[in-house]
Amino acid sequence: EPEVTQTPSHQVTQMGQEVILRCVPISNHLYFYWYRQILGQKVEFLVSFYNNEISEKSEIFDDQFSVERPDGSNFTLKIRSTKLEDSAMYFCASSVALNTEAFFGQGTRLTVV
């Protein structure tokens, strides 16, 4: 069964460092998303991406964040200069069309020290 895969499963980084979280969406999907879940809090939307551009982004998704689809299969989230409060589980998701089921990856746990 097709699935969304994320790497790494866990990343520890020092404050101020850049991190890139990687995702491989399901191959025929057209919409891509990043969400995050800070420990003990709800899952929060970060950004959606369609047709090689951002469709929508939340207030969380500031200039420190960027997304890219560098080739036909990967979808990445970059945090330029990590802060302690960026520590969270980051989920990638994809869907075949708008407002259809979003398939989620298993997440990357980012720990900023």
Place this chain on the structure above:
Amino acid sequence: AQSVTQLGSHVSVSEGALVLLRCNYSSSVPPYLFWYVQYPNQGLQLLLKYTSAATLVKGINGFEAEFKKSETSFHLTKPSAHMSDAAEYFCAVTLRGNQGGKLIFGQGTELSVKP
């Protein structure tokens, strides 16, 4: 703005008992509604979705949910709990015509099942 409220961060039931997880939404336009489940160390898996067809929606693993517009609710039920149902459950909403397709999640309900 749309929002989702899940009543009860923790629910505990006995094996074989009814499962009822509550979800209320706030939306200015008709929404699409979803329930996702998260097992330990795994991603979010769709249980079921409401997209304006039948108001009673059946999902995987014996779960179902009923959309009640008058109550702005989308509660999740299962007649008989199984030990394998222990997980975190998230209710989510998205707006029709939302160009970004983002999901707004509730805070989650952790379901425990006692033998």
